[in-house]
Amino acid sequence: LARRLVDLEAQVILVDNLFPGGGGNHFNIAGIESKVQFENIDVRDTPRVAPLIEKCDFLFNLAGQTSHHFAMADPQTDVSVNCCAQLSILETCRHHNPSIKVVFSSTRQVYGVPQYLPVDEQHPLSPADINGINKAAGESYHMIYHNLYGVRACILRLTNTYGPRMRVKDARQNFLGIWLRRLIEGSPIDVFGDGRQARDLNHVNDVVNALLLAAVREESGGQIFNLGASDPIELRDLATLLIEINGGGEFRVVPFPAERKAIDIGSYCGNYGLIRDRLDWVPQSCLEEGLEGTLKFYREHYRHYW
């Protein structure tokens, strides 16, 4: 997103606490360092965050605790980032920059175990873990501030995002991260359960397109949109595809670790008809090419990622 914004000649302020468990990585801004203002700030540090928000036309509100597993182990940190900090951000917008446009990145996890597929935005919210509950609360805060105080906000419910510059040292951000690392390291991929769980994957370029559309299109205000892909894939097929693209490797189907099984949602794919119809967003990346480019990126740059 920052790279695209720099291309578009936007003035960009990046806020990241560089928490070791997160996705922040200085290498991710290699080549654009001089064109962005980087602030090593925790989003919960309101006195330092607020003055930055006051200056902006757009806020891409992407900061969050994203690990479902971590949220179960440390629910207070999850609520502080995904609830308390969100309220502080919105209060700052309301009182000091009411004309800002906010794009909030949420997650398919707010739906919990799908009652039907593909999941549309009308699907009941029944989060299966603490992270999903807190992200759902974060969404609702944005809608309240939009509806009551006129702080224009749009919510995107992301599904599995992948591509260059994601965290791949472990499974903390996304199962695909650790798969990519293992493939490159030559160790086997673990597929949990029976491997028949479907997932829809969005390349980061498509997600960036959605973020930009959500920011600049007036009709996105007060809306909640699913992202999604037209070609959901079962995990064992994804593993097979990755091995094929990689030209080698292996996967093994192993039982779920108990603590992951407890919060697993089974198969998921999102219906993205609403954002397609309203904002003309269609995912353009081909999964095979996207994975190929991503593997190539990490094969070249892995030293910066693990």
Added chain:
Amino acid sequence: LARRLVDLEAQVILVDNLFPGGGGNHFNIAGIESKVQFENIDVRDTPRVAPLIEKCDFLFNLAGQTSHHFAMADPQTDVSVNCCAQLSILETCRHHNPSIKVVFSSTRQVYGVPQYLPVDEQHPLSPADINGINKAAGESYHMIYHNLYGVRACILRLTNTYGPRMRVKDARQNFLGIWLRRLIEGSPIDVFGDGRQARDLNHVNDVVNALLLAAVREESGGQIFNLGASDPIELRDLATLLIEINGGGEFRVVPFPAERKAIDIGSYCGNYGLIRDRLDWVPQSCLEEGLEGTLKFYREHYRHYW
């Protein structure tokens, strides 16, 4: 609840921070002081709350910030009480008293503006204010701890509760509070909007019955139940009834204050068929008699309440 529990010869620990904006009042335990253990503790003070929870067979988790209006003015306090403290309580149960039974008092406010009446538990959750969002999160935490960790929990979604010992000095806990005070003081009742909003009122004795059933009945675990009344009443009719019972007084229909209009939900009444079928709960108080007894109580004891 404490009085009933004392009658039942339970060992009762009361935890209340006696926050001036809350409902805590020493007079409310007049006559049972020696039979209960009162702890002046804020529910967010985990080091002091946890040792108490560890000793109990049942936790009536009633502590909360209940004012919708206050939550809008100070969302951080609302989230700290209604989210963070709830997680601490549940973590304590999980790790130190996993066989406890928890009854969590939630609110009809989690539904937001009703899409149909009477509202059943399947109605979508779309809270219209910060308090509703945070109470919905609090509910979900309880369900997660029940489902994943076996901490038995039951959720009651209360509607308007009234009766002796409620806060009546202002409208902070319930609009009916300030109405009772004004009637007794001889000043007019304000009815907002057109006064045609319906509400269902539960006498505190009926709510206590529901709390006890939720606590002791095994089949309540993991369940969410609406409370409600069979005789919802429009606010102007309620005002008329109260004046009749009081033998005097007047009401005036006035426009909503803007900040209240923004979070008003219109008419509401809850379908309580599920708790009736599962736990045999039926509200037994007659509204007229309930209001009469309540007015009588405050006419006698108002010095302790404002």
